[in-house]
Amino acid sequence: MNRIVSILLLISSVSVLYAQKLGIPEIEYFNRRQYGGATQNWKVSQSENDLMYFANNNGLVEYDGVKWQLHRQVGGVIRSVKCINEYIYIGTPNDFGYFKYDSLHHLSYTSLANSEELRGLRDVWTINEWNDKVIIHAEGGLIIIENNEVLKVVPSISRFVSCFVVNDMLLVHDEQEGLMELRGDDIYPISGGGFFAEMNVSSIMSLSRRELLIGTMNNGVFKWDMNKVTPWDGSSNELLIDASIFCGTRYNEELLLFGTIQNGVVITDNKGELVMEIDKDKGLANNTVLGIFVDKEGGVWCGLDNGIARISLNNNVSFLTGYYNLGTGYVQEQYEGEWFFGTNQALYKITDEGFRNPLKDRDDFIKINGTDGQVWNLYKEDGNLLCGHNLGVFEIVNNQSKLITPSSVNGVWNFLKVPGHSDLMISGTYNGLILMQKINGRWTFKRHLEGFSESSRYIEWDDLGRLWVSHGNQGIFCLSLSDDYNVEKVRMYTADDFPGNSSLVVTRINNRTTLIGNNGLFIVGKNGEVKDYDELDHFFAPHQYPSIIKEDRFNNLWLFYRDYVEVLRYLEDGTYTKISLPFIPLERKLVTNFESVYIADHENVFFGVEDGYAHYVMQDHYNYRIPFNVHLRSFTGRKDSIPYVLLQKENGSNEQLQVPVYSFKQNHFEFKYAASFYGDKAVEYSTFLSGVDNAPAGWTSSSSRQFTKLREGDYVFTVKARNRFGVQSIPLSFKFTVLPPWHRHVYAKVAYLVFILIIAFVVTYIFNRRIEVSKQNEKLKARERYKEKEEHLTNEALRAEKEMIKMRNDKLRGEMKFKEKELAGLTVHIIQKNNLLSELQGQLKRIKRIKSNDESDRKIDNLIKKIDKDIDNETNWQMFEGQFEQVHQSFLNRLVEKFPDLSDKEKKLCAYIKMGMASKEIASLMNISTRSVENNRYKLRQKLGLQSGDDLSEIITSI
Numbered sequence: 001m002n003r004i005v006s007i008l009l010l011i012s013s014v015s016v017l018y019a020q021k022l023g024i025p026e027i028e029y030f031n032r033r034q035y036g037g038a039t040q041n042w043k044v045s046q047s048e049n050d051l052m053y054f055a056n057n058n059g060l061v062e063y064d065g066v067k068w069q070l071h072r073q074v075g076g077v078i079r080s081v082k083c084i085n086e087y088i089y090i091g092t093p094n095d096f097g098y099f100k101y102d103s104l105h106h107l108s109y110t111s112l113a114n115s116e117e118l119r120g121l122r123d124v125w126t127i128n129e130w131n132d133k134v135i136i137h138a139e140g141g142l143i144i145i146e147n148n149e150v151l152k153v154v155p156s157i158s159r160f161v162s163c164f165v166v167n168d169m170l171l172v173h174d175e176q177e178g179l180m181e182l183r184g185d186d187i188y189p190i191s192g193g194g195f196f197a198e199m200n201v202s203s204i205m206s207l208s209r210r211e212l213l214i215g216t217m218n219n220g221v222f223k224w225d226m227n228k229v230t231p232w233d234g235s236s237n238e239l240l241i242d243a244s245i246f247c248g249t250r251y252n253e254e255l256l257l258f259g260t261i262q263n264g265v266v267i268t269d270n271k272g273e274l275v276m277e278i279d280k281d282k283g284l285a286n287n288t289v290l291g292i293f294v295d296k297e298g299g300v301w302c303g304l305d306n307g308i309a310r311i312s313l314n315n316n317v318s319f320l321t322g323y324y325n326l327g328t329g330y331v332q333e334q335y336e337g338e339w340f341f342g343t344n345q346a347l348y349k350i351t352d353e354g355f356r357n358p359l360k361d362r363d364d365f366i367k368i369n370g371t372d373g374q375v376w377n378l379y380k381e382d383g384n385l386l387c388g389h390n391l392g393v394f395e396i397v398n399n400q401s402k403l404i405t406p407s408s409v410n411g412v413w414n415f416l417k418v419p420g421h422s423d424l425m426i427s428g429t430y431n432g433l434i435l436m437q438k439i440n441g442r443w444t445f446k447r448h449l450e451g452f453s454e455s456s457r458y459i460e461w462d463d464l465g466r467l468w469v470s471h472g473n474q475g476i477f478c479l480s481l482s483d484d485y486n487v488e489k490v491r492m493y494t495a496d497d498f499p500g501n502s503s504l505v506v507t508r509i510n511n512r513t514t515l516i517g518n519n520g521l522f523i524v525g526k527n528g529e530v531k532d533y534d535e536l537d538h539f540f541a542p543h544q545y546p547s548i549i550k551e552d553r554f555n556n557l558w559l560f561y562r563d564y565v566e567v568l569r570y571l572e573d574g575t576y577t578k579i580s581l582p583f584i585p586l587e588r589k590l591v592t593n594f595e596s597v598y599i600a601d602h603e604n605v606f607f608g609v610e611d612g613y614a615h616y617v618m619q620d621h622y623n624y625r626i627p628f629n630v631h632l633r634s635f636t637g638r639k640d641s642i643p644y645v646l647l648q649k650e651n652g653s654n655e656q657l658q659v660p661v662y663s664f665k666q667n668h669f670e671f672k673y674a675a676s677f678y679g680d681k682a683v684e685y686s687t688f689l690s691g692v693d694n695a696p697a698g699w700t701s702s703s704s705r706q707f708t709k710l711r712e713g714d715y716v717f718t719v720k721a722r723n724r725f726g727v728q729s730i731p732l733s734f735k736f737t738v739l740p741p742w743h744r745h746v747y748a749k750v751a752y753l754v755f756i757l758i759i760a761f762v763v764t765y766i767f768n769r770r771i772e773v774s775k776q777n778e779k780l781k782a783r784e785r786y787k788e789k790e791e792h793l794t795n796e797a798l799r800a801e802k803e804m805i806k807m808r809n810d811k812l813r814g815e816m817k818f819k820e821k822e823l824a825g826l827t828v829h830i831i832q833k834n835n836l837l838s839e840l841q842g843q844l845k846r847i848k849r850i851k852s853n854d855e856s857d858r859k860i861d862n863l864i865k866k867i868d869k870d871i872d873n874e875t876n877w878q879m880f881e882g883q884f885e886q887v888h889q890s891f892l893n894r895l896v897e898k899f900p901d902l903s904d905k906e907k908k909l910c911a912y913i914k915m916g917m918a919s920k921e922i923a924s925l926m927n928i929s930t931r932s933v934e935n936n937r938y939k940l941r942q943k944l945g946l947q948s949g950d951d952l953s954e955i956i957t958s959i
Contacts, residue, residue, distance in 0.1 A: 020275055022356060022604075023318030023615040026585060027283040030308040035068040037061045041303030043126075044293035047083040049647040050629045050676035052295065054303055055081040060090055060099060061308075062107070064633055065683070066674035066703050071099065073109040080137075082127035087148075089134060091124020096136050098148065103657040105645035112136075112150060118143065121153070126163040130170045135182070137163035142172060144185060152185045164204040166212060173201040179214070179224075192229040195222075203248025205256055207270060215245040215258060221272070234272010239263070247292050251313065257300060259289030265302060265311065267358075274358045281361070282323045284309055297626050297679045310678060314622055317585040321612035324362045328591055329608030332598040333378040335385045340396070341365070341613065342375030347387055347396070370394070370401040379415035379425075383441055388412035388427065393436070395443065405445045409434055413457045418485075419465065426485075428456025428469065435485050451487030452479060458506045462513040462524045470506040472593075476515060493530070498522065505548055509533075509557065519543055539568060539578055552599040560595040563588045565607070581624045584680065584724050586614055630685070630721040630729040634672040635736070637662045643672075648732045656735060664712065664741040672704045675721035675729060682724045690716045712740035827915070831924050838927070894959050899944060906943065909936050913956045 032039050038057035045053050054061040055078040060071040080091040088099040088107075096118075097111035113119045121140035128135045133151070136143035141155040142163065158176035165171075170182040171190070179193035179201060196216070203215035207223070213232060215221045220241040221232040231237065243260035251257050251267070255275060258266040264279035264287045280287045284302070291303030298314030320326065327345035334340075339355045341348045347368040354364040368387075377388035387394040392405035393412050405412070411430030418424035423438040426449070433449040433456055454477065458470040467479040475497075480489040493515075495502045501517025508514060513524040514533060519542075521533040536557075540546075546559040546566075555570035564587045568576035589609040596608035605616040629650070634643035637660070648654045662669075675683045684699040691713055697705075699722065715738065720731040742748055844860050895910055896902065902910070905926070912922045919933045926933070941952055 021318035023320045024282045025318050026312040028310045029285045035061050036070040039306045043080045043291040044301045044303050045081045045083045048650045053081050064674040065676045080127050084129050089127045093123045094119045096124045128165045130165050162201050166204050166206050191227050195229045202245045205250050236268045236272050236274040259292040261288050276358050316582045316617050318615045326612045329613040331378050332606050335380045347371040347375050368401050428459045460506045460508050460513050463526045464528045468506045476504045558597045624725040628677040630675045630732050632734050633674050637666040638668040646734050659735045661737045663739050669707045673719045677723050685721050688718045710738050712738050
């Protein structure tokens with residue numbers, strides 16, 4: 001039976017299409033540059049601490065979920081590894097033993113091959129646990145170990161090719177004798193076991209308590225019912241013969257995993273029907289699988305001939321990406337027994353049988369001729385399949401496409417039937433709307449809708465027959481159409497009409513036209529009014545509404561956010577429940593702003609992703625609450641050569657056998673930790689250091705933390721981890737001690753105490769001595785106080801005398817002011833007198849001119865002389881001079897001393913100027929004219945030696 005026939009049998013035998021994953025699970029690949037070992041990896045095992053171990057050609061490779069580490073304590077190739085309790089047993093050519101973490105949690109190796117006989121058993125290929133014993137399978141025999149002591153060696157008859165523990169039996173395949181069983185401490189033939197002589201038995205798995213499935217490298221798979229051997233009638237057997245089985249294991253009660261030399265991993269069900277094939281073309285990076293192992297989370301680890309891979313077979317999501325080369329997925333549809341995929345490259349189709357074929361390849365997806373370019377939407381109904389394309393609308397018939405719109409139509413986003421008119425349909429385009437009509441069962445282009453030319457990606461009808469159009473940048477338009485479907489009225493809603501919302505999108509939820517904003521939902525009522533729609537608000541966090549909501553035919557609501565998707569599952573009672581965890585594998589893979597979902601049935605959902613499509617199987621229930629551990633992978637202080645390690649056990653317990661103590665000089669610490677959760681890398685950590693942190697640190701993806709300059713004391717560092725499913729590990733705590741610096745050490749404190757006592761004694765002695773001295777000094781201080789008091793009294797007397805002098809000066813200043821007033825009065829009196837006399841003199845002169853009597857003239861002359869004498873009386877000047885000197889003491893003396901050649905008349909003039917008198921007042925006092933005063937002032941300036949710009953009054957005042 002050739003491979004093609006087996007595929008046809010496989011297809012015909014599958015009764016339920018969507019029970020299987022139609023895509024490829026996520027595969028994570030690690031190359032030798034990452035894990036640091038050789039290319040070949042043989043066996044895989046997981047410890048009770050959840051750490052992963054790989055038998056590598058360069059040593060034992062350890063992986064904690066964050067960091068890889070290669071242990072080279074055993075030189076050469078390691079062929080096998082098996083974790084049993086706290087021991088990690090390994091086998092190499094001519095050696096076997098175990099790794100174990102010591103009291104400091106450092107991994108060290110102990111060899112159990114302590115004799116030449118044991119070291120001569122050649123390559124160790126398998127290690128098993130059986131009846132509380134460890135069975136080491138080497139080519140030359142089976143080594144039975146109990147409590148890490150070799151009890152017995154069961155030699156091979158020719159060469160032991162393989163060894164398996166299944167259904168509590170330990171079966172060993174001898175190259176010459178075939179399949180045999182270990183009972184007690186010896187091997188015995190089994191019924192039908194000789195059938196496998198000269199074969200290479202590479203896997204044995206249980207089908208039931210009475211039936212085993214035995215895989216061989218070159219002869220396919222057989223069933224053994226404890227009595228006879230028959231070929232396995234599974235349709236995948238021919239494929240497995242060509243693939244060359246190298247290893248195998250059960251995945252669960254339904255699936256069998258085969259690691260092959262030629263075809264990577266082949267997955268079948270119990271009946272032998274092929275479920276999936278994962279090879280190099282489909283992301284495995286290498287077709288030769290040397291070891292296969294299922295971890296506690298359900299992930300499948302593969303030791304490859306070139307690297308290590310982990311297949312997320314436990315995820316509900318698989319992918320049609322990469323290998324299938326479809327491009328970015330935008331839309332998907334089933335039509336007349338075929339699947340259609342619209343991408344950024346073209347429209348592809350595949351038959352229903354081909355799509356569910358586990359061996360489908362890229363050539364099974366056929367590109368529809370003429371559809372090269374961007375596909376936006378697909379619309380199907382009986383006898384019609386339309387493709388919305390960036391070039392317009394294509395009608396799809398068989399493998400051909402026919403453009404049914406003119407060149408003026410660019411970019412058709414969608415298709416929306418006209419209510420009440422089954423033969424009419426409106427589509428949104430890059431530049432407005434078009435109307436299509438069905439004629440004779442075929443859709444044809446009718447015309448553009450006039451009156452609106454905006455891009456119309458989302459369109460929906462409301463209950464009043466209006467068409468709502470959402471534009472990503474401008475807002476939402478409400479269009480009222482005429483009877484002939486032209487746009488009569490346009491009302492535009494912007495973000496200002498919905499405060500706090502932007503990027504509004506129109507959709508339909510529960511048969512109601514709904515507007516989606518980033519901060520709320522709004523519905524269009526039956527009367528056309530827009531109002532809040534808060535029935536779903538409790539499902540959304542504030543300001544975290546989805547960018548688009550799509551309702552499927554089962555009334556489920558698919559919520560698309562920027563980087564992830566959720567679903568509100570519709571329940572029988574009309575309520576919803578939110579589901580998000582199964583879609584975590586889709587995070588940051590969806591096509592942003594162009595998210596698409598296709599609901600095939602109740603169990604199968606498809607999403608468009610950046611590199612193709614994703615398939616979600618609802619019935620494949622996965623436990624998202626699997627517990628996991630967090631480990632302290634490295635703790636070092638300054639100058640530490642070997643780090644401390646603390647591993648958390650399966651039940652979350654940990655035992656720190658030694659508390660490290662550090663001197664204050666080593667006060668620089670670094671913690672490195674890792675969570676042994678392999679299903680997702682987005683693990684976050686929260687840490688707390690007692691005595692330093694007030695509260696646990698916030699969640700962060702960083703897997704290390706450093707501390708410096710800690711005070712002396714005992715510290716406890718606690719770390720916990722959580723994955724994206726919300727599961728938190730049990731906290732792990734690590735203790736350490738920091739010694740104080742030398743100046744705060746206990747010995748230093750004792751020295752400080754002794755020193756303080758000595759100081760106290762010295763101080764006491766000095767204090768007593770001071771008392772004696774103080775008595776002698778007290779007398780001196782009393783004398784000093786007396787002197788100070790005496791000085792104080794003297795100073796008081798001086799201050800009193802100073803006050804007296806001040807009072808005397810104040811009195812003199814008062815008297816001077818009085819004299820100034822008296823002088824001013826006298827001056828005024830002289831001026832008034834001289835003025836009166838001058839007036840009388842003038843009258844008498846006039847009388848003299850009138851009368852002729854000589855006697856009268858004589859008397860009048862005498863009177864005039866007397867008046868002249870009185871006007872220029874020197875006595876008046878002397879009185880004035882005396883008063884002037886009392887007011888302005890020594891002015892005249894300074895004047896004479898500075899200018900000795902001044903006449904009396906010039907001295908008078910200086911005195912009057914000193915008093916600030918005007919020329920007219922001076923003329924009256926000196927009984928001369930004003931002009932004479934000016935002449936005298938001019939002569940005075942010459943005597944005083946003044947220049948033309950000098951002020952006479954200012955110079956005299958300054959004397």
